[in-house]
Amino acid sequence: MSSSQPSTSSLNGIQAELRERWQALGGQERRALLLAAAVAGLFLFWILALQPAWRTINKAPDTLNRLDTQLQDMRGLAQESQELRGVSPVSTTQAIASLQSATDRLGNQGRISIQADRATLTLSNVSPDALKDWLSEARSAARARPMEAQLNRSNAGYSGTILLVFGGAP
Secondary structure, eight states, X not given: OOTTSOOHHHXXXXXXXXXXXXXXXXXXXXXXXXXXXXXXXXXXXXXXIIHHHHHHHHHHHHHHHHHHHHHHHHXXXXXXXXXXXXXXXXXXXXHHHHHHHHHHTTGGGEEEEXXXXXXXXXXXXXXXXXXXXXXXXXXXXXXXXXXXXXXXXXXXXXXXXXXXXXXXXX
């Protein structure tokens, strides 16, 4: 037996001493100590068991709503992806015309460069909504897919380049 563990006889001695002190207390003192122990026990039960569960229950509706919204967004994207797979391809000439038309709406904030079946869009402080609209049009009208993007966001908008492929390119 190691010296750091109390021996059975010393535990028995402590128990006997506590029993003597308990017997020496008056009736009111005993009730007060029992009440204090009960309050401390209830407090510990609340802190360790009930409060975390209560917090989880209170947060559950918000979490479920957020997750439901994300699920609906994902389902919408999956549906859009399925629809785009079923759409017939456009000719390279039509794709280029669509990309140039979409880029013209960006004004001096966007410039497109076409090389074979690839296009590089260079952006300068384009708003997030304008970029989203441009990408949607590039995807639906030109059937172009972004392959690489190097964008920086500032207070003025997005700047950088986006490489797209169209036609039968992988």
